[in-house]
Every structure is written in structure tokens, then in C-alpha cells.
Amino acid sequence: MIFLDNLINGLSLGSIYAIIALGYTMVYGIAKMLNFAHGDVIMVGAYIAFCGLQYWGLPPVIAILAAMAVCTVLGVTIEGLAYRPLRQAASLAVLITAIGMSYLLQNIALMIWGANPKFFPPTFINSTTFKLGQLNISSATVITILANIVIMVGLTLFTAKTKMGKAMRCVSEDRGAAELMGINVNRTISVTFAIGSALAAIAGVLLCSSYPTLQPTTGSMPGIKAFTAAVFGGIGSIPGAMLGGVLLGVIEIFGKAYISTELGDAIVFAVLIVVLLVKPSGLLGKPVREKV
Amino acid sequence: MSETENRTPLLRVHDLHVYYGAIHAIKGISLEVYKNEIVTLIGANGAGKSTTLNTIAGLLKPRQGTVELEGTVLNGLGASRIVPKGLSLCPEGRRIFQQMTVRENLEMGSYTRPNSEIAASLEEMFQRFPRLKERERQIAGTLSGGEQQMLAMARALMSRPSILMLDEPSMGLAPILVEQIFDIITELHQAGTTILLVEQNAQMALQVADRAYVMETGHITLQGPAEDLLHNEAVQKAYLGS
Numbered sequence: 001m002i003f004l005d006n007l008i009n010g011l012s013l014g015s016i017y018a019i020i021a022l023g024y025t026m027v028y029g030i031a032k033m034l035n036f037a038h039g040d041v042i043m044v045g046a047y048i049a050f051c052g053l054q055y056w057g058l059p060p061v062i063a064i065l066a067a068m069a070v071c072t073v074l075g076v077t078i079e080g081l082a083y084r085p086l087r088q089a090a091s092l093a094v095l096i097t098a099i100g101m102s103y104l105l106q107n108i109a110l111m112i113w114g115a116n117p118k119f120f121p122p123t124f125i126n127s128t129t130f131k132l133g134q135l136n137i138s139s140a141t142v143i144t145i146l147a148n149i150v151i152m153v154g155l156t157l158f159t160a161k162t163k164m165g166k167a168m169r170c171v172s173e174d175r176g177a178a179e180l181m182g183i184n185v186n187r188t189i190s191v192t193f194a195i196g197s198a199l200a201a202i203a204g205v206l207l208c209s210s211y212p213t214l215q216p217t218t219g220s221m222p223g224i225k226a227f228t229a230a231v232f233g234g235i236g237s238i239p240g241a242m243l244g245g246v247l248l249g250v251i252e253i254f255g256k257a258y259i260s261t262e263l264g265d266a267i268v269f270a271v272l273i274v275v276l277l278v279k280p281s282g283l284l285g286k287p288v289r290e291k292v
Numbered sequence: 293m294s295e296t297e298n299r300t301p302l303l304r305v306h307d308l309h310v311y312y313g314a315i316h317a318i319k320g321i322s323l324e325v326y327k328n329e330i331v332t333l334i335g336a337n338g339a340g341k342s343t344t345l346n347t348i349a350g351l352l353k354p355r356q357g358t359v360e361l362e363g364t365v366l367n368g369l370g371a372s373r374i375v376p377k378g379l380s381l382c383p384e385g386r387r388i389f390q391q392m393t394v395r396e397n398l399e400m401g402s403y404t405r406p407n408s409e410i411a412a413s414l415e416e417m418f419q420r421f422p423r424l425k426e427r428e429r430q431i432a433g434t435l436s437g438g439e440q441q442m443l444a445m446a447r448a449l450m451s452r453p454s455i456l457m458l459d460e461p462s463m464g465l466a467p468i469l470v471e472q473i474f475d476i477i478t479e480l481h482q483a484g485t486t487i488l489l490v491e492q493n494a495q496m497a498l499q500v501a502d503r504a505y506v507m508e509t510g511h512i513t514l515q516g517p518a519e520d521l522l523h524n525e526a527v528q529k530a531y532l533g534s
Contacts, residue, residue: 169389
């Protein structure tokens with residue numbers, strides 16, 4: 001029973017990682033950059049939802065939509081102001097800008113909401129517990145896993161079928177050739193950031209529904225772990241982000257339950273190192289093609 | 293075509309200067325392409341032929357000079373806004389989308405056109421390139437070199453350009469495929485497509501072209517009817533290997 005309990009908790013945590021990892025992987029695949037501020041967008045999303053529920057008295061669904069809207073605008077703004085001017089710059093410059101952006105967001109949150117942890121109010125997401133034999137499953141767990149699946153399927157269909165989705169695949173493969181098709185590369189990258197950031201808001205709410213303490217650094221550890229998950233699954237790959245996220249969550253929970261609570265995170269990263277040694281492009285990553 | 297001087301050119305490049313950082317790659321070239329012509333730009337490796345095409349297409353920004361298509365100034369627009377004006381570049385090295393299917397590649401070629409017009413253009417391309425029809429659902433990266441070149445050309449035509457620019461279409465292909473590609477270029481020409489062709493295979497290029505420009509280290513050193521250049525001694529010595 002404890003085993004099943006742990007497995008379900010792992011799947012739930014892993015689903016949150018997976019949703020965050022999608023943001024990393026899409027932005028990396030299309031804009032070829034690591035957006036280390038992504039984890040902090042999650043935190044902003046969680047704070048907006050928190051304010052909506054606690055101070056503004058919004059119904060939970062509206063609070064979540066508000067968080068998504070704010071994060072979308074935030075993501076597109078960050079991209080336009082901080083990353084777009086560096087499109088031709090060395091990737092190291094972009095990386096450092098992203099780290100700077102991460103600290104900027106954390107400190108703005110510190111100014112607005114203070115350092116004291118806030119308690120994320122309960123919503124319909126975590127209001128009920130299902131009994132399955134001896135198992136107690138929180139509705140937050142079920143909703144998180146379901147949300148992950150819906151988002152995965154939705155994004156896969158979006159990139160496979162829609163015109164914008166196909167344009168994203170073109171930009172991801174060859175930016176210059178995409179431009180020659182008449183694709184507006186800047187707009188495509190903006191849309192990618194918009195989608196990633198809206199997902200970050202959802203991830204923030206789900207995260208705080210399961211782990212309700214909210215502070216300005218709330219996003220950083222899940223952000224790093226989700227980045228790890230994206231690399232684990234093969235960065236740039238949407239199914240890879242899903243697989244990497246879920247596996248990472250399960251490994252973390254099992255590591256904490258059966259090996260050592262303190263070493264849980266260390267186990268996660270050790271597994272990552274082993275996977276990258278054996279398969280450097282990640283579990284579902286495509287091997288880097290040699291240019292002829 | 294002796295009457296060309298009296299008509300306005302479809303594409304007019306005037307005094308174009310392009311830099312790569314401090315390197316002055318294109319040093320003030322001017323050229324014209326008239327409707328229904330094939331014009332070829334020949335020259336050695338590094339002469340600036342591809343740079344010229346990339347600048348016309350908007351991938352590179354010129355520091356000085358103008359590019360005009362049917363009287364509209366194009367420079368400064370950026371490649372994605374130039375395509376719908378009627379100029380299409382089939383780039384060097386083909387650069388098809390390797391992970392997409394043949395059909396998806398073609399559809400991307402018509403990205404800027406209304407969806408309702410795409411089916412007819414697809415049909416047209418499948419008629420001209422029957423091999424692509426056979427491979428419609430195949431991932432483009434699995435095509436042979438010659439097929440990939442056909443796909444790249446068909447994709448460039450899917451935007452219905454008033455001028456098609458081809459950058460080294462014969463590069464890396466077996467001689468028999470080179471002939472096929474040049475047959476296709478001739479057919480496109482007969483169907484009324486205006487073409488600006490960059491080639492290292494000067495012999496073949498001069499045979500299909502109406503007029504030609506010879507480029508050397510960023511300058512145009514020679515121009516005239518392709519027929520004349522084909523028999524020009526200096527050109528023969530430098531580029532035709534005889």
C-alpha cells in the first residue's frame with residue numbers, strides 16, 4: 001500500500017515537473033535558449049492566483065485564468081525586452097540574462113509580497129479525498145495528473161496540426177529557412193513564450209495545491225528540477241519533457257521514501273548524470289545531426 | 293534579348309554593399325532581371341554569389357544600395373515580409389525541413405498564402421515533380437539528394453513567386469541528377485517563371501540562361517548575353533576549365 005501511495009505521489013509531483021518542463025523544452029526547441037526565469041514565472045503565477053483567492057475573492061477558476069493571463073503577458077514581455085535584443089548574441093550572454101531575469105522576478109516578488117511564506121488557500125483542486133480500498137488519493141493528485149495528460153495531448157496536436165504549430169517546428173529546425181517561407185520568427189518565438197508561461201501559471205497553482213507554502217523562491221527548486229527533467233527526457237522534445245518529468249517525480253519520491261529523505265534530491269541528479277553518460281541527448285532526444 | 297533595355301526590370305539591384313562585420317563582402321554590385329528571363333550569376337567560391345542572393349531575399353541587411361521588386365523597395369523588410377511580395381529563394385544546401393513530411397514541407401512553402409489556394413498549388417507541384425507525389429507522406433530527411441533538391445525547388449515555388457532565386461541547385465548531385473535539375477529549370481522557364489540562378493557549374497548555367505553576370509571578390513566583372521560569355525575566352529579560362 002505504501003508502495004502504491006508513493007507511486008501516486010511520485011506521478012503527481014512528476015506531472016507538475018512535466019508541465020514546467022514543457023515550458024523549458026518548447027522555448028529551448030524553438031528559441032534555442034535556456035530560460036532560467038521560467039521557474040520564477042511559476043512563482044508569479046502562484047502569487048497571482050493566491051491574491052485572486054485570498055484578497056480579491058475571485059472564484060478559483062477565474063483566479064487561475066487571471067494567473068495565466070498575467071504570466072502570458074509577463075513571459076512575452078520578458079522575451080521582448082530581455083531576450084529579443086540578444087537574438088544574435090552569444091548564447092552565454094542570453095543565459096546570463098535569463099539568470100538575471102530570474103533574480104529580478106524573485107526580488108520584485110519580495111518587494112510586493114514580502115519574505116514571509118503565504119499559505120495557499122484550499123480550492124476545489126484539493127478539497128476532496130478519494131478512497132480506493134486502503135488508498136487515500138487527494139483530488140489535487142488526480143487533477144494534476146489529468147491536467148498533465150490534457151496539456152500533453154493538446155500541445156502535441158497543436159504542433160502537429162495547426163499552422164502556428166507547424167511554423168514552430170520550422171523555426172525549431174532551421175530559423176533561416178523558416179523565414180524564407182514567410183514565417184515571422186519573432187512572433188513565433190513570442191507565441192512559444194506565451195504558451196510556456198501560461199502553462200507555468202497552471203503548474204504554479206497545481207504545485208501550491210499540493211505544497212501550499214508560497215514564497216518568492218517557491219519557483220526556483222521546481223524550476224531547476226523541471227529543467228533537469230527536460231534534459232533527462234531529451235530537451236526540445238515534448239513527449240521527452242513528459243517522460244522526464246514523470247520519471248523524475250517518481251524517482252524523487254521513491255528515493256526519499258526508501259533510501260534517504262535528505263538525499264532525495266541528490267539521487268534525482270545522480271540518475272540524471274547516469275542517463276546523460278549513457279545517452280547524452282536524453283531519453284527521447286534526437287541525436288545531434290552532423291551538418292554535411 | 294536585345295529589347296530588354298527598354299523595359300523596366302522585374303528585379304533591380306542597385307549599388308549593393310554588404311558587410312560581414314568588418315569584411316566588405318559585396319562591393320557595390322548592380323544587376324537587373326527582366327520578366328521571363330533566366331539570369332545567372334557565376335563566379336568562384338567566395339565571390340559573393342550566395343551573399344548577394346541572401347541579401348536580396350532579406351536574410352542579410354545591406355549597408356548601402358537598394359533592392360527593388362516591380363518598383364517596390366525591399367531592403368529593410370526582412371525575409372518573412374519579402375516572400376509575400378513575390379520573391380522566393382531556394383537556398384544553398386536545400387535546407388528542407390528534414391523532420392517534416394514532403395507534403396508538410398510544401399505546405400510551409402505556401403505559408404503566406406490563403407489556405408483555399410494551397411490545394412491547387414500542391415496539385416500543380418505534384419504534376420511537375422511526380423517523384424514528390426510518390427513520396428508525399430515520407431519524412432523529407434529520408435529523401436535522396438536529388439529528391440531533396442526537387443522538394444526545395446517545389447517548396448520555393450509554392451509561394452507563387454514572380455521571381456525564383458536558386459542558389460547552387462546542382463551542388464553535391466551526381467551528373468545525371470544535375471542534368472535533371474537543369475531540365476526542370478528549363479521547363480520552369482518555358483512555363484514563364486523568371487529565374488535568378490547562382491551556380492558553380494558555369495557551363496550548365498550559361499547554357500540555360502539568357503543573360504549572365506560574372507562575380508569576382510564582391511564585384512561584377514563581366515556581364516552580357518549568356519551565349520557570348522559561354523564563348524568568352526576569359527570566362528572559358530577561369531570558369532569553364534578549357
